Amino acid sequence: FFDQFSLTTFMGIPLIALALTLPWILFPTPQNRCLNNRLSTLQAWFIRQFTHQLFLPINQGGHKWALLLASLLIFLITLNLLGILPYTFTPTTQLSMNMGLAIPLWLATVLIGARYQPNHTLAHLLPVGTPGLLIPILIMIETISLFIRPIALGVRLTANLTAGHLLIQLISTAAFHLLFIMPSVSLLTTTLLLLLTILELAVAIIQAYVFVLLVSLYLQDS
């Protein structure tokens, strides 16, 4: 059952390379026409909406991150949605890849904040208005929470996707085998469908990912 989670080298090419590069075919590049076909229009509209929403709170030099975060969103959404289809491999289920995305980005926000506004960054470690006695403890807690962020980001993504895929696998196996012992199948398949719909909230996971990244960025006031 865990076959799909091993980093296979199928036909000599590590599958992950294929899975990471091929999805870009799906999205047409904007054509610089006034009126495009529906797909391009929708895509352009969606990207613009998302970027606008994402950068409303920041409104500063943080806009440099716009391209990175938007493409990150599209990348992760595509990977996850494609992974729902049968017989596909989802790279984001690999912890290595997710941590590879999480740690550098988080580290970048911390370093940028520390370099340009060290006082401000340190000030974030202590929320306002705490009574004097709690200060040392709170600093510890805030530091720990700061360092746990990348781990949380990566592991959240991995765990959610892996768990989702696994559940689908298990339930579909159960449904399949129970197909020959009729009654329970319908119930199981219904559950399976529901799970699938929810899994199409893999998209939401991606939003969460980028959002948390955004939050740290925003807090660092880059």
Added chain:
Amino acid sequence: MLSRLVFIPASALKSSGSMGAGLVQASRCLHISPQNQAPVPPLPEKSGKVRHGIIPEEFFQFLYPKTGVTGPYVLGTGLLLYLLSKEIYVVNHETVAAASVGAVLIYAVKKFGPGIATFADKLNDEKAAKVQEVKDTAVNSLTQAIEAEKKEQWRVEGRQMLFDAKRNNVAMILETNYRERLHMVTNEVKKRLEYQVQLQNLHHRMEQEYMVDWVEKNVVKSITPQQEKESIAKCIADLKALAKTTQAKVSL
């Protein structure tokens, strides 16, 4: 197989019927370099026709001459049955997963597809309307400018009439002025002439008076004293007679 899986979900994911254009887009991006096709050929307005949401219509047309209408369906069924019976495609749990995925996707597309299609069309139409509006505004303002220009030209003609009227005015004023001065001149001349006439009259009168005076003087001179006494006595006698008659009248 994997690439086919990638292509088919592409259309299934966003198939508001726009798959054909999407694919054409993808391939066109790779082949165009800007120097070769300077006037960009227009995008097809409607996407390529697809049957059953996935398989393009051209496939059916391609098979039509050899196999007729049922050709592709027979091909599809036969292929499927072949794969299944020979266990080239094994039915396992993934099939169930695939079935549920397919069901969810088809449901979503059927439900939200037209909505999204109209939305995308609306976006496009808004853009077109904006540009059209710009064009219309430009056309309108230009038409108005043309009309204003024509009006100005008409006004210019009118202005000629205005000039004529003014010219007439000025001529009249000049005429009036001239007449007034003529009048004045006549009056002055008449005054001068009258003066001369008066002068002559005066001369006449003075001569007459002088003559009368001279005659009187001579007459008075010529009255001798003898004559004077006679006339006085006569006068007294007349007076006495008159007094008598008057007294008589009074006593009556």
